[in-house]
Amino acid sequence: MPVKVIVPTPLRRFAAERSSVECEAATVGDALRQLTTSYRELKKHLYTDDGRIRSFVNVYLNDDDIRFLKQEQTRTKDGDTITIVPSIAGGADAARLRLIV
């Protein structure tokens, strides 16, 4: 079933500058795996080293956050749109005071 995956602006450089990618996928997880297989440089920005979606990566199936559906097992249907939206976090590391530059 063809679904469209919207690539967020900061990651488009890793997806041949494409703003969206269409793929055949039965679940949201399938679609994201296809995306990161086609564009391997995307993977480290979307997934942790142990294969989980990073906490600041938000994935929506149409208008719904997949955290409130069946996560990556959420089933897709023809014409669905999956959108990857960043959330932005940071701050001074008072506990460790470890600077990384």
Next chain:
Amino acid sequence: MIPPPHLPDGTRQDMIHLDENLATGIRAHAAREYPYECCGALLGADGATGREVRALLPLANGRDDSPRNRFLISADEVCAAERAAAERGLGLIGWYHSHPDHPARPSEFDREHAWPWYSYIIVRVAGGAAEEMTSWRLRDDRTHYDPEEIQPAPAGSPAMGGKPTVPA
């Protein structure tokens, strides 16, 4: 676009143009929120002479639990910032936040949560007074930030007079 030059140690040297009035707007926001962290969006564009900030979008810090050393901008606010940029014919090119009583350097927590391509401006606030301001971009391999030189806006810039904009 012309690729950024590299310093002798191999780090990229990007550049970001920031009108002094906009820099003053960031410092004022940071001082106003002290001792908590402030945060906001940078609206602008990439051009032939580098990246340019043309407007600010101050945002509320979503971290009620530890606002002295953390900030959070939700996905909804990111989408709102993208819409605000598009309505002005601009792009969402990065983010700013403050480090109260800490250096204007990215922390490990900053790196773990950063996205590539965006510019991240950090301003140090010491005892309520905004001081050093720096800008950074995450390397594509997520291992480090590279510094981004802050330069005044080029002559004839359409920077919006330094008036921070607010979400609709």
